[in-house]
Amino acid sequence: xxxxxxxxxxxxxxxxxxxxxxxxxxxxxxxxxxxxxxxxxxxxxxxxxxxxxxxxxxxxxxxxxxxxxxxxxxxxxxxxxxxxxxxxxxxxxxxxxxxxxxxxxxxxxxxxxxxxxxxxxxxxxxxxxxxxxxxxxxxxxxxxxxxxxxxxxxxxxxxxxxxxxxxxxxxxxxxxxxxxxxxxxxxxxxxxxxxxxxxxxxxxxxxxxxxxxxxxxxxxxxxxxxxxxxxxxxxxxxxxxxxxxxxxxxxxxxxxxxxxxxxxxxxxxxxxxxxxxxxxxxxxxxxxxxxxxxxxxxxxxxxxxxxxxxxxxxxxxxxxxxxxxxxxxxxxxxxxxx
Numbered sequence: 001x002x003x004x005x006x007x008x009x010x011x012x013x014x015x016x017x018x019x020x021x022x023x024x025x026x027x028x029x030x031x032x033x034x035x036x037x038x039x040x041x042x043x044x045x046x047x048x049x050x051x052x053x054x055x056x057x058x059x060x061x062x063x064x065x066x067x068x069x070x071x072x073x074x075x076x077x078x079x080x081x082x083x084x085x086x087x088x089x090x091x092x093x094x095x096x097x098x099x100x101x102x103x104x105x106x107x108x109x110x111x112x113x114x115x116x117x118x119x120x121x122x123x124x125x126x127x128x129x130x131x132x133x134x135x136x137x138x139x140x141x142x143x144x145x146x147x148x149x150x151x152x153x154x155x156x157x158x159x160x161x162x163x164x165x166x167x168x169x170x171x172x173x174x175x176x177x178x179x180x181x182x183x184x185x186x187x188x189x190x191x192x193x194x195x196x197x198x199x200x201x202x203x204x205x206x207x208x209x210x211x212x213x214x215x216x217x218x219x220x221x222x223x224x225x226x227x228x229x230x231x232x233x234x235x236x237x238x239x240x241x242x243x244x245x246x247x248x249x250x251x252x253x254x255x256x257x258x259x260x261x262x263x264x265x266x267x268x269x270x271x272x273x274x275x276x277x278x279x280x281x282x283x284x285x286x287x288x289x290x291x292x293x294x295x296x297x298x299x300x301x302x303x304x305x306x307x308x309x310x311x312x313x314x315x316x317x318x319x320x321x322x323x324x325x326x327x328x329x330x331x332x333x334x335x336x337x338x
Contacts, residue, residue, distance in 0.1 A: 012037040016044045020070075026067045029283065030276045039066045042302040047070045049309035055092035057305065058085060058105065059103055061251040062271040062297040063096050065280055071305065072096060073164030077252040078104070078150045079165040083334060094308055096300045100126045102316040103154040117304035119314040121296045121300045125151045125236075129185035129205030134159035137182055141202060145185045146182045147173055148329065149189060151208075152200070155319045157326035160184070163333040166235050172283075175336050186213070192235035192242060210271050210294045211236035218290065219244040222267050226288055232257055233269035241269060258285060271297065 020040040024031070031039070032240055041159055043066070046118050050056065050073075058081045059072035068075055074084045078101060084104045085093060092113045095102035096151055102116040134146060134156055149159035149169070164172035170193055173181055181199060183190040187207030194201040214237050223229050232246035242248045247257055255278055265286040269277045272291040277286045308314070318326070 006048070008023075010041040010045055015128055016040050019044055023070050026278050027069045030065045030280045035296055037175060039070065039302060042306050043070045046302065046306050046309060049281045049306070053092045053309055053312070054090050055094060055309060057096055058089055058101075060097035060101060060297065061255070061274045061277060061302060062276075062294055064273050064298070065276050066302055067096050067300065067305065068277045069280055071302065077165060077250050079167055079168060081105070081249075081254060082150065082330060083110060086334070088112075092309075092312065094155055094305060096305060097204065098119070098123045098126075098294075098296050099316070100151060103318055103326075104330060106119055106144065106316045106318050106332055107154060107157075107323055110323065110327075113312060114316040115308045115312065116314055116316050117301070117308045118299040119316075121299040123151055123296055124209040125149070125186055125206050126153055126156075128292055129156055129204055131155045131159045133204070134184065137184070137204075141305045144180055144182050144202065145176050146184065147176070147249040148184045149186050150330070150333070152214045154187060154326040155322050156184075157329045158322045159325075160329050161332070162336075163329045164336075167252055168333070168336060169193045169235075170334060171335050172194045173197055173199050173201070188238055188242075189235050191239050192248065198272070208236045209275070209285060212238060212267075213292050214269055214290070216240040219267070219269070222288060222290065226265055226267075228264050228268055229266065230261070230263035231267045231269060237269055245269060258282060 020043055024036050057071055058074045059068050082104050086108050093105050094115045095105050097123045099116055102114055106114040146160040148163050150163050150165050174197055182201050183201045187203040187205050189205050189259040190201050211234055219231055230319035231245040232247040233242050235248050258278055267288045269295045275287040275289045
């Protein structure tokens with residue numbers, strides 16, 4: 001890979017080692033010291049480019065530790081990133097996540113430059129539904145409000161009434177004051193929400209390719225292998241997995257659970273990198289890692305973030321007509337809060 005910066009700027013020099021030493025201390029439990037000379041030159045140069053570009057990096061909880069802890073300015077789940085994106089004074093936003101998240105950042109910051117380091121970083125769940133599908137559902141269920149998970153394209157958001165995240169889905173559904181809603185596109189999240197509210201949930205058949213791979217038998221296997229294991233699961237998992245868990249919640253709620261409860265040993269039933277990111281800051285909890293990786297999240301790397309900041313590409317653009325309608329759905333969600 002070619003860089004516009006000098007070779008010396010991207011070498012692991014004594015100066016780079018000294019400048020990045022405090023950063024490495026934060027991740028020493030999850031990044032082997034032998035790997036740091038590979039990451040450190042990019043980390044140092046990304047920090048320089050952020051200053052020059054007046055840029056910030058928003059990183060989802062599923063990003064790898066060298067991104068999440070070493071170059072990101074704002075980290076969190078989809079809702080947190082959306083909320084914090086509104087408040088930034090930066091000229092450039094780099095979204096270390098998947099494409100629908102970058103679109104959401106652009107919806108809320110139409111006048112800023114929004115970059116996605118790899119524009120092929122997609123999402124199986126977002127790909128499971130189209131705007132035409134939503135219009136067909138509206139025709140089949142006239143007058144029924146459409147609640148759409150943020151894990152969808154801007155074009156799908158534009159066809160819906162309000163967005164939600166896994167953390168505020170129940171609150172959003174109940175905020176509408178109706179007796180039934182269309183809940184799109186995650187079938188398992190819809191089933192989970194249905195257990196938490198009296199509102200009738202009409203679901204779609206979309207799934208997250210990471211979370212749908214977990215099984216109740218796998219959870220039982222881990223319980224048999226590890227004493228005093230606390231299992232916490234994401235509500236995008238199949239219902240039998242959630243039933244086998246001790247707690248279910250969004251990625252932010254899962255992190256808060258570990259921080260507050262401090263279980264001796266925990267299994268986080270979600271994308272694998274999140275355990276690494278939490279383990280980097282919590283040293284008194286043992287993390288058992290069922291390593292299901294998201295291939296789309298893993299398309300984002302330090303190399304690609306560096307290249308995006310150098311070239312200010314690839315840029316995320318949303319058709320203005322779509323953006324106006326999609327923005328309303330996201331803003332309604334933000335008004336409801338967590």
